Amino acid sequence: KPHLNTFEYLYEFLPEQLTADAGYGSEENYEFLEQKKINTYVKYNTFDKEQGILKSKLKKKNEDFNRDKLYYNQDQDHYICPMGQTMKKIGERKRKTKSGYAQTSSIYSAQNCQDCQLRGACFKAKGNRIVERNHKLEAYKEKARRNLLxxxxxxxxxxxxxxxxxxxxxxxxxxxxxxxxxxxxxxx
The missing domain is CATH 1.20.5 (Single alpha-helices involved in coiled-coils or other helix-helix interfaces)
Structure with a gap:
C-alpha cells in the first residue's frame, strides 16, 4: 500500500496490473488493490505450500486436522470436525494491524471433544477445539488463487x-x- 501510494504520487497514475510476492498478500493490501481497481497477481503466505511448490522438511504432525482441511459450510456458517461434529460460531474477534487496519475473524467451537477418539491427533488444549476464520481474507485469497492459477x-x-x-x-x-x-x- 505505501509503495503504490508513493508510485501514484510520483507518476500520477497506478498500474492496471500488479504482481508481487507473498509478503504483500494481506487483507489490507488486497482490499486497497480492489478499491483501486488493479488486477492482482499477488500471492498470499500459504499459496506455494498449497500448490506443493514448498515442501516442509519436517512435515507437521496431524496436518490432516489443520483448520484449512476442515469442511466449512458457508450457507450455515459452521465447520465440521473430523468426527463429524458441527463447530458452531460462538463469536467474533476484532483486531488492528500495526498500520491500524481493522480485521474481523469469526470464532467457531466444537461442542463435545472430551470423549472424542481423535482428540489427541486433532488438538492438545483443554476444553473443546476452537478455530478462527477471517471470511474477508479467505475471499481475497480465493480470488488471488484463481488469478494466480x-x-x-x-x-x-x-x-x-x-x-x-x-x-x-x-x-x-x-x-x-x-x-x-x-x-x-x-x-x-
Missing part, C-alpha cells in the same frame, strides 16, 4: 521470478565487484 497468472509468476532473480544476482555481482575493487585499492 489462470494462464496469465502462471506466466506472470514465471516472469516475476525471473525479474527478481536477475535483479538480485545483479546487485550481488555489483556489490562483490565493488568489494573486490576496494580490496585492491587498499592493497596498493
Amino acid at each position: 489462470s494462464e496469465i497468472g502462471e506466466l506472470k509468476q514465471v516472469m516475476h521470478k525471473l525479474v527478481v532473480y536477475i535483479a538480485h544476482k545483479t546487485v550481488k555481482i555489483v556489490n562483490c565487484e565493488a568489494l573486490v575493487l576496494r580490496q585492491k585499492e587498499i592493497e596498493l
Whole structure:
C-alpha cells in the first residue's frame, strides 16, 4: 500500500496490473488493490505450500486436522470436525494491524471433544477445539488463487521470478565487484 501510494504520487497514475510476492498478500493490501481497481497477481503466505511448490522438511504432525482441511459450510456458517461434529460460531474477534487496519475473524467451537477418539491427533488444549476464520481474507485469497492459477497468472509468476532473480544476482555481482575493487585499492 505505501509503495503504490508513493508510485501514484510520483507518476500520477497506478498500474492496471500488479504482481508481487507473498509478503504483500494481506487483507489490507488486497482490499486497497480492489478499491483501486488493479488486477492482482499477488500471492498470499500459504499459496506455494498449497500448490506443493514448498515442501516442509519436517512435515507437521496431524496436518490432516489443520483448520484449512476442515469442511466449512458457508450457507450455515459452521465447520465440521473430523468426527463429524458441527463447530458452531460462538463469536467474533476484532483486531488492528500495526498500520491500524481493522480485521474481523469469526470464532467457531466444537461442542463435545472430551470423549472424542481423535482428540489427541486433532488438538492438545483443554476444553473443546476452537478455530478462527477471517471470511474477508479467505475471499481475497480465493480470488488471488484463481488469478494466480489462470494462464496469465502462471506466466506472470514465471516472469516475476525471473525479474527478481536477475535483479538480485545483479546487485550481488555489483556489490562483490565493488568489494573486490576496494580490496585492491587498499592493497596498493
